[in-house]
Amino acid sequence: MGRGKIEIKRIENANNRVVTFSKRRNGLVKKAKEITVLCDAKVALIIFASNGKMIDYCCPSMDLGAMLDQYQKLSGKKLWDAKHENLSNEIDRIKKENDSLQLELRHLKGEDIQSLNLKNLMAVEHAIEHGLDKVRDHQMEILISKRRNEKMMAEEQRQLTFQLQQQEMAIASNARGMMMRDHDGQFGYRVQPIQPNLQEKIMSLVID
């Protein structure tokens, strides 16, 4: 342990001062650790020597950033830079705005309206009435658009059907043409064998 009491005033001898700093600094860190363990405390310790050297200790349960953040909240003193302060202020502003918007939405949902006076109730009623008109108009637009699409598709289908019929008729006409040529070309030779085939073709056309 110590060897005699010393006066608590600046140590003038530079060498002695450095030695004392080193010993006492370590003792301070040791005691900081002890109180952390014994008492569930959170401690942040930063020491700068007169020569600019630094030693720091932060308890294991919380990092220094979180410690300092909590310090700011509890002490009211700001340690961080302007950009952090600005971001923090902006967050507060958005929170307030969200609270305000939340309340407005609740009114538009018919909630929490007991506290509204007659004038405000009429304003909300008017807003909802106006909104309802727009919603219905929009639904009508969608339905009209849908019906128009259906008509267009029906028209297109009709045209396609017509074209198909035209093509079928053209094919049928070609078939008759071919049959006639065949008949002419083989007149003298094939009169008897063609007759049953002719019957079949006529029946087929009638069915079509």
Next chain:
Amino acid sequence: MARGKIQIKRIENQTNRQVTYSKRRNGLFKKAHELTVLCDARVSIIMFSSSNKLHEYISPNTTTKEIVDLYQTISDVDVWATQYERMQETKRKLLETNRNLRTQIKQRLGECLDELDIQELRRLEDEMENTFKLVRERKFKSLGNQIETTKKKNKSQQDIQKNLIHELELRAEDPHYGLVDNGGDYDSVLGYQIEGSRAYALRFHQNHHHYYPNHGLHAPSASDIITFHLLE
């Protein structure tokens, strides 16, 4: 000084733990101060108790912010990096919430409807119709309350007015006395002629006329009668 060695482990007894915390905290701050004085050191201690109460020591020759800034410079560490990221994430979430709230509000005002399909529009319409009924009911109730209040005021005013009128009527009915002219009927005038051999009693009935003895001779009928009898 201390009385016996203690084991460096968590003190289970809460009261003992608090007492030890208080004593050791003060001891720590004292030693920090000694280091400041003896060795020109700059010391910052920030402590939170288990109940999150703040205590700090800062050397008189510096400030906490100065120490923190210097710490960051020397250690090349941004102690706020984690906090900053956390705050940015918080802001992002808040902005998303903000956007959602604004969209919902706009939809209930009949805007921003393109995002909704026909089923969603129908559901929105139903909800808005319900809200409309609720608000209208509330409005009529509020209106009814106002009407009731006004009626009560009105009745109160009427009662006051009635009282005033009644008081006026009471004053008006008080009898007051004065001269009453009963029409000025004079029943009779008697005249006697003592010197003549015949005496006549004359009676006049002149309702609605005043009889003035001094001017009696000028009254036409009275004058004629008197003259006639006197001459005879």
